[in-house]
Amino acid sequence: MTHDPNCLFCKIIEGKIPSTKVYEDEELFAFNDIHPWAPVHFLMVPRLHIASMAQVGPEHAGLLGRMMVLAPQLALQAGCQPYPEGGFRIVVNTGEQGGQEVHHLHMHVIGGPRPWRRG
Ligand code: 5GP
Ligand code: ZN
Numbered sequence: 001m002t003h004d005p006n007c008l009f010c011k012i013i014e015g016k017i018p019s020t021k022v023y024e025d026e027e028l029f030a031f032n033d034i035h036p037w038a039p040v041h042f043l044m045v046p047r048l049h050i051a052s053m054a055q056v057g058p059e060h061a062g063l064l065g066r067m068m069v070l071a072p073q074l075a076l077q078a079g080c081q082p083y084p085e086g087g088f089r090i091v092v093n094t095g096e097q098g099g100q101e102v103h104h105l106h107m108h109v110i111g112g113p114r115p116w117r118r119g
Pocket of ligand 2 (some may be wrong): 104
């Protein structure tokens with residue numbers, strides 16, 4: 001499935017549900033988490049509806065690689081301090097026991113001055 005009309009994040013990507021966008025291109029979309037764990041907390045999602053990391057195959061390697069390459073750049077733009085004093089955390093919850101609540105693959109990028117801790 002490339003798009004799920006019932007999916008919250010598909011609706012956010014389409015603009016049917018408002019969000020605070022931090023990045024978009026032809027493949028990826030990033031927006032602030034509505035319940036941030038830390039001073040910086042945004043979600044990066046592929047426009048393609050992939051339910052979770054459990055559905056990923058070799059055909060998605062380029063897409064996932066782009067997400068990993070983009071995350072540090074967007075983290076700095078979003079206000080994370082540079083490595084090593086600053087930095088950020090990347091979290092990809094997968095499945096019910098992995099703590100995933102929204103079933104559209106997403107990467108949490110979390111950072112900023114501590115204290116903060118979750119996940
Ligand atoms: P998960 O638990 O699936 O890894 O993370 C889902 C994330 O989506 C949560 O951190 C939650 O705060 C965020 N979220 C849920 N609904 C919305 C929404 O309507 N808008 C935004 N911006 N984030 C949402
Ligand atoms: Zn979706």
